[in-house]
Amino acid sequence: MAKAARSASLDELARSLRGDHDAWLGHVGGAAGCSHPIRLAGLIHHVEAATGRITAERHTAEMPDGVLYTPCGNRRASVCPGCAETYRADTFQLVTAGLVGGKGVPVAVGEHPCVFLTVTAPSFGPVHSHHTDRAGRARPCRPRRQLEHCAHGLPLACFERHDEHAADVGRPLCLDCYDYPAQAVWNLQSGELWRRTMIAARRALKALAKRYRTKLRLSYTKVAEFQHRGAVHFHALVRLDGLDPHDLDAVLPPDPRVGANHLATILREAIEDTAFTTAPHPARAQGWSIAWGKQVDPRPVRLSRLDLDDAGEITTLAVAGYLAKYATKATELAGHASTRLRPDTVREHARLDTHPGRQVDVCWYLGTRPGTADANKWAAGWGRLQRWAHMLGFGGHFSTRSRRYSTTLGALRQARRDWRRQHAPRPDEDDELADEDTTEVIVSSLAFAGIGWHTSADALLANTSAANARARRRAARDELDSITA
Template sequence: MSADRTTGVPDQAYPSGPGLRPHHLTPTDPPAGFVGRDHAAFLRATGPDYFGWLHHVTAAAGCSHPIRLAGEVATVDKATGQLLAMVATADLPDGEIYKPCGNRRHAVCPSCAHTYQRDAYQLVRAGLVGGKGIPPTVAAHPAVFVTLTAPSFGPVHTRRTNQHGNPIPCRPRRQAVHCPHDLPTACHRIHAEDDPALGVPLCLDCYDHHAQVVWNTTAPELWRRTTIALNRHLRARARTLGIAWMEQATASGKVRRVPPIKLSFGKVAEMQRRGVVHYHAIVRLDGIDPTDPTAVIPPPDGFDVDDLAAAVTHAVTTVGFTTAPHPIQAAGWRIGWGEQVDTRPVNADGDITDGKVAGYLAKYATKSTETTGHVSRRLDNDTIDLYADHQGTHPERLIDACWTLGAHRDWQRLRRWTHMLGFGGHFLTKSRRYSVTFRLLRDARVIWRRTETGHEQAHQPEETTVIVGLLSYAGSGWRTTGDALLANTAAALARERRQIAREETLAAA
């Protein structure tokens, strides 16, 4: 992946062993028993420019499914526009450039997901303690960690604990009660964390799969309305405290009145085992500088974390709407949050610290529908029958519900996001002023590699050239399984060496 840069002496960078560095053999003389992946790795490793190829693919070395690009790369003078150099990929190893796929899902590409997770951690944490362009004063702003869940669409198997944290039976009942389909509505088992029954409805026929996929597809709109309600409640609180609105000059020269406070947030959507999303969010309260709308300043005196928590509770309990009608549900579906809402203040001394919150959100940002047992790419008429079954498993019924409801012209988005069980929103979003962007973090990583001494990058003169890629898509994935073996092994060893170096540096300090 892009963060894995193999450096140092080649003899120390790559392992010895069968199929990796057999320099005493030739590509035409493979050892007996070398077939498939081993034979492909042998041919690559004994090629005339093996280490040149390995250096060429370093940027994507750990990626499971890299993107291959072909064309030309031009170097242009920024001031004059003069073409300084032109490199054709035909002159490079394999005639292509390898680029990491960048997929955030750990089940698809662990290497790229690890990079995404580290970036997500930095993005979330910068909004709590500052850094990377965010002032450190944000650490004193009121902030809460909020968990918002979906309502119930039917009882499912789950892990439950008592007030002491000890596990208790799933759904105990004193009297044996059966559903209309003659299945018990009780479960006296204590489920293990890896129990495949977790998230599965007690009765698949009683469960409202249609309502669940509709909730998934409307969850982003529900969040948008919730943030609006939050702002309104806080502005009403400002009026109660007697805090006056401020005047701000617009680009046209007019003057408008603006509220004294605003919300900033970072949010992650997590897919639960039952196949419905719920949100984890950091909500921070900021002030407004009428002379500089981009400034991040503390809120006015009088606002504290209790006001913010009260605003969240009010918004979550009052916000709701009804969807457009559907032939299956003529009155539409009522959309609102579930009863399980958790709001906790973020502080440096308590249980909810900035590091814990950032790590928590970053971890869930790399997960998706695999927790439900379903993994697929976008579905169409040719592939839907492989995954949908209205009388099948829980995920199969959710997929069938998406496809069935999406047949209506006003609900076609459900078919587009069938592979995501109806959810079409981003899994990590933030407000504009909450923190830095992923692009800024990626650009900083590129500069770090190009300068090779990241602590000196701030003192580098402004770049006078621009790199322009005239590239087109050539394919996806490694050319052979042998290439994947060699590249991923080199990347794994590079990661291991860097980890050892970090540990030794910390131990020495």
């Protein structure tokens, strides 16, 4: 270990002493904060849009390291903190635009009724939990006056005061009693349950709008979060808009007689009333019943810079930061982290003596296509359990939104690319023709050349440069806030 560290330090020193050190840092700047950048090799053409004439041509072999570096774009903070931070910031901008306007959304949406909604999965068996009282002190996990035991002889009580990050939090009191198949299927079907819930909410909203003789529409964004027990639950920001039947793209204020309390009631009733039964499975001919858990929390959102007011209303910055933070997390909180599993790698993770291992095992088992005798009970969707076994059965997107809530992640990324191209230094800035009104497009013919930095020293230099750049931007924002305050 010490020898490798000395080698990296020597490589870093050698790179910094080379004449092209500054050019190399500028070349890798776009991917400097990435842990596993993608290397591309090939030709880059500058083409005059009006005539199709190639004005410049360059091969990546002429560039530092002979390749182009592009960020991996992974949203998971445990895989690539740099790209996850970019994803988090983009999600924050997307959520905030739908709350207070901007990015093509009118500022008037800040006055629309909003509800921050949290919905969870039902219970699949008793688990160890972290509880606190009003003073923030830890409470006993599962106290019982009369001690009972499960069918396997284990006590169904726990008097420990678990820390929030304790290893036992989320672990079942009895692994053999826990309903792993039901949880795996619930994770798989949770996206469909959300879709049906929104349909029910829109129907109820339509009836409410008819009563007030107006037109209303729901717009939302949501993120999925894994609990310690491995079940998915959703956090959503639901906004109430007016509707113009002749201009469906317009974002209008709703009727002032309909407020956040009406919206919260509609959402709560839709959650309580929505349930369905899955298709039959060879392991359960009657299918599984899919419904929400009892923990439903619709809270009005207030336009403010405070985190939480005395009335218990969560504020815009708090909810935007909350949703953005959980958009970069996945199964790590449940104790499992892996890439997509294959028949030769699943046994490494499907350990029956651990809670995450049993979840992986049951996803793989339920997702295995049965023999011909049970083929008539097999539904095509069950194979997704095996495909998403590394995600404990959940195969949906972690961050989704309705069409007219706000902008898109793609639009934010394109705006960032356009800004970089616009502010990138050009070799012909001093040329007399530099001010001529010409439009050029870049046509690239690039091929995959590898993943990661060439050396650990390169990774250290690039990441340090990116960290310094982030610190400078943060200091500039703080200085600007202090001036405008």
